[in-house]
Each structure stands twice: as C-alpha cells, then as structure tokens.
Amino acid sequence: MNRLLKLAIVGLVASCGGGGNFSAPRQLDNACAITAERPAYLRAMRQTERKWGVPVHVQMATLYQESKFIGDARTPHQYALGVIPIGRQSSAFGYSQALDGTWEEYQRETGNRRARRDSIRDATDFMGWYMHGSQQRLGLSKNDATSQYLAYHEGRSGFARGSFRQKSWLMRVAGSVGQRSEMYRQQLISCRRA
Secondary structure (H helix, E strand, C coil), X not given: CCHHHHHHHHHHHHHHCCCCCCCCCCCCCCHHHHXXXXXXXXXXXXXXXXXXXXXHHHHHHHHHHHHCCCCCCECCEEEECCCEEEEECCCCECCCCECHHHHHHHHHHHCCCCCCCCCHHHHHHHHHHHHHXXXXXXXXXXXXXXXXXXXXXXXXXXXXXXXXXXXXXXXXXXXXXXXXHHHHHHHHHHCCCC
C-alpha cells in the first residue's frame, strides 16, 4: 500500500473515533480552574442541576472521586497468580463509572438510548437521574454529597441495608467526597460560577 493511501486511512479512522478529550483537567483541587479549562463540563452540570436538582458541586465531587474527570476511565485489571489478566474488576466505565446494568436501566427509564458513558453531558445526566432516584427512594438530600455518594457506590439497596457501615474505608472516602463538595461549592461562589 502506498504511503498516501495509508495516511488517508489513518485520517479517516481518526476522524470517526469521536476524538473526545478524556484526560483529566490540570487543577483538580480548584473548581474554578476546572470549569474555566473545560467550560463544557460546567454547561453539562448546570443542565443536570436544572433538570434533576443535583447541585454542580455535588456532581463535581462525585466525578472527582469516580474518575478524576477522565472520560474513558476504567477499573483496573484483575490478575490470576499475579500475572495472568482475567478481566476488569467491574464493568464501570467513563466519567461517572456507571456499571453496565445501571447504565442500561438509565437508558431505558430516560429513553436516552444513545447516551454514552464517555460523554460528560450523558454522564452528569446519569448522575442526576441516579441521585434524584436516591432522594425519591431513600429520602437523601441532593445537597448531601456524603450520603449520595454512599448510595451511588453501594447501590440503593445496599445503602438501605447499611452495607457501608462495615466498610471503614468507604466511610472515609464518602467523607472526603462531602468535604470536596463543600470546597468546590465555596470555590464556585468565589469565582461566581455557583
């Protein structure tokens, strides 16, 4: 195959790939810097806040914890005998780290069949849908990032059973999500993006 044809094929494949910027923003501890660097994130989160009532800062703290704002994030591989790859820890993928089954439930219930987990708009809409459901079924405030994160991580049934109470590491993580949510809230107020 001649060189020009090879370049044309590579260009065609690259143009069809979706080409999203899946890398993390540079300053993950600064909500103002994140939203300045990635204005599409703020637009998506504001749209989710209007639709589902989940505040931007709660969404941001959850995105940070789940994927560090990396659109194609996946769980690590598992290994047999320490060296033989046997698959990933779970089917979690994308900004929101939604599992296959939960994502499919979201697509069915919302009618958003074309939603993609590596789309910030779809991922934040998913989080809004899930947290709205947690408020409806469990009575959790949409402003309570700690409890919302526990229900998000454990599933609503697990949260209702209190499965998180036996996981001190998860309680620490959820506490960090709550603290980060408050930090992001204050930062967004300071740069007038709240």
